[in-house]
Amino acid sequence: MIALVLRRLLQSVVVMLAVALIGFTLFRYVGDPVAQMVGQETSLEERAALRDELGLNDSVVVQFARYVGDIAQARFGISYAIDRPVAELIAERLPATLELSLVAALYALLVGIPMGVYTALHPARLLSKAFLAVSLVGISLPTFFIGILLILVFGVWLGLLPTFGRGEVVDLGWWSTGLLTASGWKSILMPAFTLGMFQLTLIMRLVRSEMLEVLRTDYIKFARARGLSDRAVNFGHALKNTLVPVITVTGLQLGSIIAFAIITETVFQWPGMGLLFLQAIQFADIPVMASYLVLIALFFVAINLAVDILYHVVDPRLRIDRGTGAGQGR
Amino acid sequence: MSAALLEVDGLRVEFPTRRGTLVAVDGVSFSIARGEVLGMVGESGAGKSLTGNAIIGLLEPPGRIAAGSVRLAGKRIDGLPPDQIRRIRGRRIGAIFQDPLTSLNPLYTVGEQLVETILTHLDIGARAARRRALELLGEVGIPAPAERIDHYPHQFSGGMRQRVVIALALSAEPELIVADEPTTALDVSIQAQIIGLLRRLGAERGASVLLITHDMGVIAETADRVAVMYAGRIAEIGPVRRVLESPLHPYTEGLMAAIPAVGRDVDSLAQIDGAMPRLHEIPAGCAFHPRCPRAVAGCDRDRPGLVPIGGSEVACLLYRPEPGEAAHG
Numbered sequence: 009m010i011a012l013v014l015r016r017l018l019q020s021v022v023v024m025l026a027v028a029l030i031g032f033t034l035f036r037y038v039g040d041p042v043a044q045m046v047g048q049e050t051s052l053e054e055r056a057a058l059r060d061e062l063g064l065n066d067s068v069v070v071q072f073a074r075y076v077g078d079i080a081q082a083r084f085g086i087s088y089a090i091d092r093p094v095a096e097l098i099a100e101r102l103p104a105t106l107e108l109s110l111v112a113a114l115y116a117l118l119v120g121i122p123m124g125v126y127t128a129l130h131p132a133r134l135l136s137k138a139f140l141a142v143s144l145v146g147i148s149l150p151t152f153f154i155g156i157l158l159i160l161v162f163g164v165w166l167g168l169l170p171t172f173g174r175g176e177v178v179d180l181g182w183w184s185t186g187l188l189t190a191s192g193w194k195s196i197l198m199p200a201f202t203l204g205m206f207q208l209t210l211i212m213r214l215v216r217s218e219m220l221e222v223l224r225t226d227y228i229k230f231a232r233a234r235g236l237s238d239r240a241v242n243f244g245h246a247l248k249n250t251l252v253p254v255i256t257v258t259g260l261q262l263g264s265i266i267a268f269a270i271i272t273e274t275v276f277q278w279p280g281m282g283l284l285f286l287q288a289i290q291f292a293d294i295p296v297m298a299s300y301l302v303l304i305a306l307f308f309v310a311i312n313l314a315v316d317i318l319y320h321v322v323d324p325r326l327r328i329d330r331g332t333g334a335g336q337g338r
Numbered sequence: 339m340s341a342a343l344l345e346v347d348g349l350r351v352e353f354p355t356r357r358g359t360l361v362a363v364d365g366v367s368f369s370i371a372r373g374e375v376l377g378m379v380g381e382s383g384a385g386k387s388l389t390g391n392a393i394i395g396l397l398e399p400p401g402r403i404a405a406g407s408v409r410l411a412g413k414r415i416d417g418l419p420p421d422q423i424r425r426i427r428g429r430r431i432g433a434i435f436q437d438p439l440t441s442l443n444p445l446y447t448v449g450e451q452l453v454e455t456i457l458t459h460l461d462i463g464a465r466a467a468r469r470r471a472l473e474l475l476g477e478v479g480i481p482a483p484a485e486r487i488d489h490y491p492h493q494f495s496g497g498m499r500q501r502v503v504i505a506l507a508l509s510a511e512p513e514l515i516v517a518d519e520p521t522t523a524l525d526v527s528i529q530a531q532i533i534g535l536l537r538r539l540g541a542e543r544g545a546s547v548l549l550i551t552h553d554m555g556v557i558a559e560t561a562d563r564v565a566v567m568y569a570g571r572i573a574e575i576g577p578v579r580r581v582l583e584s585p586l587h588p589y590t591e592g593l594m595a596a597i598p599a600v601g602r603d604v605d606s607l608a609q610i611d612g613a614m615p616r617l618h619e620i621p622a623g624c625a626f627h628p629r630c631p632r633a634v635a636g637c638d639r640d641r642p643g644l645v646p647i648g649g650s651e652v653a654c655l656l657y658r659p660e661p662g663e664a665a666h667g
Binding site: 225226227229230231232233234235236237238240244245248249322323324325 | 394396420424425426427428429432433435436437440441442443444445446447454455458459490492503506507509510
């Protein structure tokens with residue numbers, strides 16, 4: 009188990025280095041940062057001095073090593089556009105995105121899995137057919153469209169929910185949360201619903217098809233033949249076997265929820281990293297873009313690591329046999 | 339009559355489909371006495387497994403019992419509400435399926451699966467259940483059960499897994515064991531061990547066994563009586579020695595002739611021409627008559643019922659009592 013974690017950690021470091029290289033390359037190919045930072049009347053000498061000061065004249069290898077060293081210490085550089093440390097900007101925006109993603113993911117899981125189980129266990133019931141029809145809508149409608157529809161209905165027509173922002177935020181020092189206030193919860197409902205909608209339908213359909221598959225297996229039939237109760241068979245035996253692939257997809261989806269919160273954050277003007285990233289693109293704010301890239305990659309890698317470890321917890325076949333060999337002695 | 343543990347009478351299993359109803363098991367009647375091993379042979383699709391599934395109440399939809407009855411110790415068990423038949427499954431009727439590799443849940447240790455089954459049916463505590471699980475593993479011949487009980491199914495070989503499956507089927511001391519092709523997926527050398535084990539454990543407990551197989555050799559070694567099935571019907575049923583040595587039904591004769599004798603050179607193996615009809619094209623009259631070498635007039639019209647002939651029962655017009663004789667008798 010420890011060997012596995014170490015091996016995976018090592019792989020993660022390699023992946024992160026590769027991503028850092030891409031982030032680093034951004035600096036070199038998307039225009040001249042100095043030209044972006046200074047005005048037209050800046051002299052050539054001043055520009056050269058600035059280049060020197062920023063370390064842009066060193067060799068590529070040295071610059072990359074410095075870059076990796078910096079991001080390893082969470083020093084992401086200075087934003088070209090706002091002239092503030094990127095780390096600060098991200099620290100301000102990160103809680104908003106993570107809270108939104110977490111609420112969306114929990115909603116997708118807590119609603120999607122029971123819906124999937126229900127439709128698998130009672131395929132003929134009307135409610136199952138309704139779930140499937142709704143899921144088709146959820147999977148085919150673009151996210152922003154659902155968001156705009158929600159704003160129209162609940163924000164404009166009914167006036168029940170705020171249409172933008174996070175609402176009141178409680179500052180915990182290192183973290184600002186909107187989940188401790190009523191207005192914060194009101195504000196997060198629509199964005200989280202929008203963001204989680206696609207994942208919910210995906211999880212529901214995945215759970216359904218996996219569960220149908222598992223219910224056809226011999227060990228489920230044998231479990232019934234042993235006289236176990238329906239509940240023990242469906243939830244103890246079938247659901248647990250269903251969860252292995254669901255964990256994979258959910259893990260990957262959590263990463264993409266965080267990464268693709270961009271659209272939802274734009275629709276709801278949610279002050280998260282996605283919005284920050286979009287603004288950064290407009291201003292060719294390379295440090296912010298590169299840092300965003302690295303950070304999102306870090307989330308993906310961390311989640312994948314967690315998924316790998318979870319596998320081993322759920323599925324004994326992946327654990328390495330200790331001592332007494334498998335398949336011996338008949 | 340009351341000596342019989344299981345009585346199946348006129349069992350009919352149907353599959354409604356868009357193109358009409360398929361009758362997969364048609365008017366099957368037999369009984370199993372306490373402690374008796376009844377073998378059930380037939381080709382694939384003859385309705386053997388469906389008969390077994392119908393008895394334990396696990397027909398897969400849309401299959402259903404359309405007619406007939408199943409009685410366990412005199413009490414009807416077909417058509418019981420799911421919760422009641424569930425209490426009989428595992429408790430009074432144990433089941434063993436074909437493939438031991440896939441019969442066990444891969445995510446639980448064999449001990450967890452045994453204890454779960456024991457606790458479902460017997461009113462004992464968790465510690466007693468584990469003790470019992472250990473005993474069962476020892477009885478079915480798992481070496482070092484105290485160590486193996488906490489292993490997962492994938493850590494066992496195929497033969498060992500089938501032993502675990504048998505332990506699971508026996509865990510609540512059922513009166514009847516329905517074993518559906520219990521050795522088909524195993525090596526020949528392991529087959530004999532498993533069959534021997536099944537026979538010994540059944541005999542020790544006085545349990546009856548319904549042994550479903552297509553392997554005449556297994557039947558010959560194990561069963562007291564044998565039922566030969568063809569196209570969803572019983573062609574012949576009787577004491578195993580009698581059926582094997584002097585078969586009455588032309589289909590059984592064909593089956594026996596098709597088994598090559600050891601130590602005798604033959605140029606070509608005997609076979610029955612044609613194939614068993616599919617469910618939607620079962621002919622009128624006797625289902626076997628288009629392939630039957632001894633078919634007579636009427637075979638394509640009159641469906642024969644089981645007639646007792648010297649200890650056996652056979653469904654064939656050749657053995658129909660003459661109407662005149664019947665009137666005298």
